[in-house]
Amino acid sequence: MNNICDNSACTGCMACMNVCTHHAIGLRIDDEGFERPAINDDLCVDCGLCLKVCPINKLPQLNEAKVAFSGWSSHESVRLGSFSPI
Numbered sequence: 001m002n003n004i005c006d007n008s009a010c011t012g013c014m015a016c017m018n019v020c021t022h023h024a025i026g027l028r029i030d031d032e033g034f035e036r037p038a039i040n041d042d043l044c045v046d047c048g049l050c051l052k053v054c055p056i057n058k059l060p061q062l063n064e065a066k067v068a069f070s071g072w073s074s075h076e077s078v079r080l081g082s083f084s085p086i
Contacts, residue, residue, distance in 0.1 A: 010037070022047075
């Protein structure tokens, strides 16, 4: 296996490195100074876990419009006490 995803799209989340049970993925610093995953072919067993966990390889499908609501209260105490935590 050569690449998990396109290096220019890699976010550096290291999910691939964390999921690898064979410790075949390490870090290397690219030409721009970012840490990127590097696969050790001697340890890799081509299980594909890194490909499955990579968020770049499973981008969400934007098939339908999402609905969002917002509101505003003129009372400060209401505004400060009514929010949706992430």
